[in-house]
Amino acid sequence: MAKFQTPLLDQLESGPWPSFVSDIKQEAESRAKNPNGLDYQIPVDAPEDLLGLVELSYRDKETHWKHGGIVGVFGYGGGVIGRYCDRPEEFPGVAHFHTMRINQPAGKYYTTDFLRQLCDIWDLRGSGILNMHGSTGDIVFLGTQTPQLEEIFWELTHKMNNDLGGSGSNLRTPAACVGMSRCEFACYNTQDICYQLTQDYQDELHRPAFPYKFKFKFDGCPNGCVCAMARSDFAVIGTWKDDIKIDQEKVKAYVAGEFKPNAGAHAGRDWGKFDIQKEVVDLCPSHCMSWDGSKLSIKTSDCVRCMHCINTMPRALHIGDERGASILVGAKAPVVEGAQMGSLLVPFVPVEAPYDEIKEIIENIWDWWMEEGKNRERVGETMKRLSFQKLLEVTGIEAQPQQVRSPRANPFIFFKEEEVPGGWTRDINKFRERHQR
Amino acid sequence: MADEDVVLDFLKGKSAAKSKFYFKDFLALFPDKGPREVKKVLTKLVNEEKLEFWSSGSTTMYGLKGAGKQAHTEGEE
Numbered sequence: 001m002a003k004f005q006t007p008l009l010d011q012l013e014s015g016p017w018p019s020f021v022s023d024i025k026q027e028a029e030s031r032a033k034n035p036n037g038l039d040y041q042i043p044v045d046a047p048e049d050l051l052g053l054v055e056l057s058y059r060d061k062e063t064h065w066k067h068g069g070i071v072g073v074f075g076y077g078g079g080v081i082g083r084y085c086d087r088p089e090e091f092p093g094v095a096h097f098h099t100m101r102i103n104q105p106a107g108k109y110y111t112t113d114f115l116r117q118l119c120d121i122w123d124l125r126g127s128g129i130l131n132m133h134g135s136t137g138d139i140v141f142l143g144t145q146t147p148q149l150e151e152i153f154w155e156l157t158h159k160m161n162n163d164l165g166g167s168g169s170n171l172r173t174p175a176a177c178v179g180m181s182r183c184e185f186a187c188y189n190t191q192d193i194c195y196q197l198t199q200d201y202q203d204e205l206h207r208p209a210f211p212y213k214f215k216f217k218f219d220g221c222p223n224g225c226v227c228a229m230a231r232s233d234f235a236v237i238g239t240w241k242d243d244i245k246i247d248q249e250k251v252k253a254y255v256a257g258e259f260k261p262n263a264g265a266h267a268g269r270d271w272g273k274f275d276i277q278k279e280v281v282d283l284c285p286s287h288c289m290s291w292d293g294s295k296l297s298i299k300t301s302d303c304v305r306c307m308h309c310i311n312t313m314p315r316a317l318h319i320g321d322e323r324g325a326s327i328l329v330g331a332k333a334p335v336v337e338g339a340q341m342g343s344l345l346v347p348f349v350p351v352e353a354p355y356d357e358i359k360e361i362i363e364n365i366w367d368w369w370m371e372e373g374k375n376r377e378r379v380g381e382t383m384k385r386l387s388f389q390k391l392l393e394v395t396g397i398e399a400q401p402q403q404v405r406s407p408r409a410n411p412f413i414f415f416k417e418e419e420v421p422g423g424w425t426r427d428i429n430k431f432r433e434r435h436q437r
Numbered sequence: 438m439a440d441e442d443v444v445l446d447f448l449k450g451k452s453a454a455k456s457k458f459y460f461k462d463f464l465a466l467f468p469d470k471g472p473r474e475v476k477k478v479l480t481k482l483v484n485e486e487k488l489e490f491w492s493s494g495s496t497t498m499y500g501l502k503g504a505g506k507q508a509h510t511e512g513e514e
Contacts, residue, residue: 068493070505075484081494088512096513099494146513168490168497169460207483208490208497209460209476335495370472375459376496 002028003045004052008059024051027128038124042093042145046127049093050143053085071098071146073153077208079164080149096145097127100152101138101165103198106191107178108133117160125152135231136215137175138165169212171204175232176218177225185310186220187238187323188351194218196355197362210366211373211382212336221319222305228328229342233379234362235328240320241348243300244309250316251276251296261312280309324350327361329391330380337381343388345395347402361395368394389414440467440478445487448501456505457491457498 006021013019028047031040043049057064069082081099088095102118118139122130127143134140144152156162165173174197177183179190197216198205204214217228221238228235253259254274260267261274276296281289288302289309296316298309310317327349328342349357365379368391373382383391392399399415417423438446443466448458460472460479467475479499482488489502 068491070489070491070500072490072492077483077490077497078492081492084513167494168492170497207476207480208492209472209479211459211461213495367472371464375461 002051003048004055006051006055009051009055021051024129031128036123040123041125041148041151042127042143044093046093046097046143047129049091050097050127050129053087053091053094056087056090069098071149073149073164076164076206078167078170078206081167083143094127094143097143098145098149100126100141100144100149101134101136101167101173102141102156103163103165103173104133104137104139104175105162106176106194106198107181108137109178109181114160121152121155136165136172137217137226138173164206166205166213169208169210170206170214171201171210172213172215173205174198174216174218175226177220179218179220183220184314185223185238185307185319187240187319188220188236188325189353190218190220190236190238192353193236193351193355193358196353197359200359204366210370212376212378214366214369214379216362222307223311228331230331231333232331232342233329234365235331235342236325236351236358237328238351239305239324239326239348241322241324242320244298244303244320245318246296246298247316247318248295251313252294254313254316259313259315263314280312283308324348327358329365330378330383332378332380336376336378337384340380340384342380343383344403345391345397347400361397364395365391441482441485441487443467444478444482445501448488448504452501452504457500459496459498463499 002025009021012021024047028045028051031044031047034040034044053064064086066084066086069084071082072078072080079101081101083097083099085091085094085097105114118130119128122128122141125144125148126141129142131140131142141152153164156164174194176190176194177186179188180186181191194216204210214234215232216234216236217226217232219226219228219235219237224230224237228237250259254261255276257274261279276291281291281296285306285308286302286304288299288304290297310319325348326344327346329345331340331342333339346361351358369379369382372386373379377385388403389399392403444463447463447466451458460476463475463479464470464472467478479488483490483499486502488499491498491500491505
């Protein structure tokens with residue numbers, strides 16, 4: 001018998017999708033049975049009280065969580081977020097229900113042993129409820145109490161060789177796509193740079209001194225499986241400079257129906273015979289392709305690396321050989337000011353260990369933002385307020401045509417006299433002879 | 438006066454009105470120092486347990502240890 005009636009939550013279970021309500025109910029039942037005889041360190045009925053509290057929020061249409069608090073592990077300014085509910089008498093199991101963010105492994109590769117250890121810690125010392133994964137990418141442990149924090153941290157670091165992630169005004173846990181480990185489109189080693197920068201920027205990850213959050217994400221190619229361009233302040237997205245490699249025989253094989261387009265994805269219904277003109281050439285956003293019935297041609301200088309042709313015919317087309325990444329800065333979600341996508345700062349940079357070239361750009365941006373950024377202002381907002389031109393100046397990057405979306409549409413680049421070879425001189429009196437005030 | 442004392446005096450002087458401060462508030466105390474140097478001063482004070490962090494989850498602030506709302510006022514501990 002459930003501790004609380006939850007009609008509004010129950011309705012969420014009726015759809016075709018997996019439901020967090022069913023998951024919490026399952027955990028509540030398991031904790032009540034306690035099949036492993038655990039000495040639970042937080043109230044056994046925390047999941048039931050959570051359901052009761054969330055039902056109340058759905059009914060009242062307002063949150064019953066309070067905002068933040070002083071909880072954390074010694075020396076760290078992030079990784080733990082204090083959560084208290086404002087109806088502790090009715091829901092004592094979630095009166096103190098702090099969140100812990102755990103740094104996920106690069107590419108989110110796990111061994112079953114690692115997952116079991118995580119669950120064992122959390123069953124004993126937390127609510128047993130966790131997210132795999134939060135939006136930033138971390139493993140999110142939902143609900144524990146202050147005395148458990150150091151215990152969990154000790155076990156994570158000493159037994160599992162794993163760390164907490166970032167929260168608050170910190171560098172957030174960097175995230176990468178699976179990259180070269182599984183994907184033939186990866187233009188650089190996303191997991192390596194993600195790991196390396198996580199190690200190199202430990203101070204920024206754990207000791208907050210930024211105006212607000214800062215996120216890195218690493219996409220191996222423009223398909224963007226971690227959505228770096230939309231979700232991170234500093235997006236590194238794999239790209240290439242030279243031609244897309246074409247195997248004309250395999251293109252013909254796709255046209256002849258020997259290979260399934262999109263590697264057999266979208267096979268749930270009959271789309272008819274593959275039509276290269278309609279499904280590939282005509283869909284090229286920059287119209288850089290042509291098909292004459294026996295040969296596919298691509299004009300590389302017009303290609304915008306949208307990946308559509310490569311995704312559709314992966315056996316016939318392949319990313320080029322001169323590989324690296326583009327860097328985009330300033331994406332963010334709507335909080336404080338509106339949402340924005342990243343702006344292209346560096347069109348192409350080789351991505352090679354120890355990544356000094358990329359780190360120099362990052363550190364220049366941080367120095368500027370820490371100095372000039374207002375409280376709770378993301379770097380994208382600072383950029384907007386002080387101009388993209390200023391960002392170019394502080395990063396020492398020259399203005400380039402690729403940074404302009406379309407001529408005269410975003411004219412943020414104004415040259416100074418010292419930047420133009422030969423400079424310029426202007427006689428104001430002569431100018432006034434030709435132009436009245 | 439040592440840098441750490443400048444920070445502690447500032448926080449004690451403001452304690453009646455406010456208990457939590459943004460990182461930027463401390464930059465104003467050291468006009469000749471860059472953010473990274475000021476961060477070192479604050480980190481030292483955190484490690485000495487004279488300061489503590491407050492976090493909403495999205496933003497982090499600094500305050501004197503024990504000042505303002507604490508876990509025990511939430512009925513914890």
